[in-house]
Amino acid sequence: MSVDLENYAFSFQHAIIKLEDTQFTGVSNVTFSQNIERGVVYGTLAKPLKRARGQVQLGEGTLTFSDLKEGMQFFASLGDEPSAALFTVDVTLANSNGDTESFELQSCTLSGFSGNFESGSDALGLELPFNFMHMKINGRDFVR
DSSP, X not given: OOOOOTTTOOEEEEEEEEETTEEEOOEEEEEEEOOEEOOEEEOSSSSEEXXXXXXXXXXXXXXXXXSHHHHHHHHHHTOSOTTTXXXXXXXXXXXXXXXXXXEEEEEEEEOOOEEEEOSSTTOEEEEEEEEESEEEETTXXXXX
């Protein structure tokens, strides 16, 4: 008997970029990660006593716009200093049962600009690297 994974597998549903009162939805891919740098506490012995709570590092990610025009509109809406404008990225994953998983990346700023333009109908994606300060996973803070 084979297991039907279709009802369990999650897939990218959508991403919404919120910038002030405007939302952008032409995103085909989002990558992100945020790490915690930890150290250890030592006493007089060679082995560590405890693990330090650590410090959350600046999160990093990439937004890929499937619609070049919307990507350029988003960039233009960032104002005179695009790398300093703050925005939020909401990512939702869903399965066929209607279950969802959500990720909210807060206090985002652009950290670069990257294009990959080729001939063809599907070749005009726009990649925007960004960093973020805080992440919520299903409404819960990643780090408090």
